[in-house]
Amino acid sequence: MISANAVIKTSSIGDNTEIKDFVVIQQDVEIGKNVIIHPHVTIDSGTIIGNRVEVFPGAYIGKEPKGAGATVRKLNFAHKIIINDNCSIGPNSIIYYDVEIGNNTLIGDNASIREGVRIGEYCILSRGVTVNYNTHIGNRTKIMDLSHITGNCDIGDDVFISVLVATTNDRAIGKLGYEEERIQGPKIGNQVAIGAGANILPGVKIGDRSIIAAGSLVNKDVPTGKMVAGSPARLLKTISE
Ligand SMILES: CC(C)(COP(=O)(O)OP(=O)(O)OC[C@H]1O[C@@H](n2cnc3c(N)ncnc32)[C@H](O)[C@@H]1OP(=O)(O)O)[C@@H](O)C(=O)NCCC(=O)NCCS
Numbered sequence: 500m501i502s503a504n505a506v507i508k509t510s511s512i513g514d515n516t517e518i519k520d521f522v523v524i525q526q527d528v529e530i531g532k533n534v535i536i537h538p539h540v541t542i543d544s545g546t547i548i549g550n551r552v553e554v555f556p557g558a559y560i561g562k563e564p565k566g567a568g569a570t571v572r573k574l575n576f577a578h579k580i581i582i583n584d585n586c587s588i589g590p591n592s593i594i595y596y597d598v599e600i601g602n603n604t605l606i607g608d609n610a611s612i613r614e615g616v617r618i619g620e621y622c623i624l625s626r627g628v629t630v631n632y633n634t635h636i637g638n639r640t641k642i643m644d645l646s647h648i649t650g651n652c653d654i655g656d657d658v659f660i661s662v663l664v665a666t667t668n669d670r671a672i673g674k675l676g677y678e679e680e681r682i683q684g685p686k687i688g689n690q691v692a693i694g695a696g697a698n699i700l701p702g703v704k705i706g707d708r709s710i711i712a713a714g715s716l717v718n719k720d721v722p723t724g725k726m727v728a729g730s731p732a733r734l735l736k737t738i739s740e
Pocket of ligand 1: 693
C-alpha cells in the first residue's frame with residue numbers, strides 16, 4: 500500500500516511494501532519486498548533497502564555530510580547506502596551517505612551514523628548512539644544508549660559497549676587540525692565488554708575478550724583477556740577463556 504500523500508520518484512519498489520503518508524523517496528532508490536516505511540521518512544538517491552526492513556517515522560536516509568566551511572577534515576564519500584534485509588531503522592535516526600548495514604541490525608531512535616561507516620549483521624545500536632566517520636563495526640556487536648563511537652575506529656565481533664561510553668580519536672583535542680595518520684580511534688577486539696561511562700582514548704588497542712570496568716579511563720593498550728578498571732585504568736585480573 501503506497502500512500503497518495505507520499506512523494507515517490509523511484510519505480511523500484513518490491514511487492515507488499517508499505518509506504519505511508521508524507522514519505523519522500525528520490526529517484527535511483529531501490530526498495531525490497533515487505534518493507535514498511537513510516538510517515539515523514541526521507542530517502543535520498545543511491546539508497547538500496549533490502550527485504551523486510553522497517554523504517555520508523557522521521558528517519559533521514561541519505562544525508563550528505565557538509566562542512567559548512569567549518570570542517571577541517573576533507574569529506575570523501577560515495578552517494579551510496581545499503582541497508583540489508585530485516586533491519587530496523589529507528590525514528591528520527593540519520594544515516595549519512597556511504598554507509599552499509601548488515602542484515603538483522605537494529606538502529607535505535609535518534610541514532611546518527613556518519614559517512615564511511617560499515618556495520619555488520621545482528622548488531623544493535625541503541626537509542627541516541629552516534630557513530631562517526633569511517634568506523635567499522637563487526638557482527639553481533641551491541642552499543643547501548645547514548646554512547647559515542649568516534650571516527651576511524653574499529654570494533655570487532657560480539658562486542659558489548661554499555662551506555663554513555665565515550666571513544667575519542669584526537670589526542671591533541673583539535674589543536675593540530677586533521678591528519679588521517681594521527682587521528683585514530685580505538686581498535687577494539689572481539690568479545691570485548693565495556694562498562695557504563697568508560698572513556699577510551701585515541702588509538703588505544705583493546706585485546707579480544709577484555710573487560711573494561713564501568714567508569715574507567717583507558718589511556719593505554721589492554722592486552723587480550725584482561726580486566727581493567729579505574730582512572731587511569733589498571734589491571735584487575737586475567738580472565739580465563
Ligand atoms: C569490572 C566489573 C565487571 C568487575 O566485577 P567483579 O569481577 O565482580 O569484580 P569485584 O566487584 O569483585 O571487584 C574487584 C575489584 O575491582 C574493583 N572494581 C570493580 N569495579 C570497578 C570499577 N568500575 N572501577 C574501579 N574499580 C572497580 C573493586 O572495588 C574491587 O577492588 P578491591 O578488590 O580492592 O575491593 C564490574 O565492577 C563492572 O564495572 N561492571 C560493569 C557494569 C556495567 O557497566 N554494566 C553494563 C550493563 S548495561
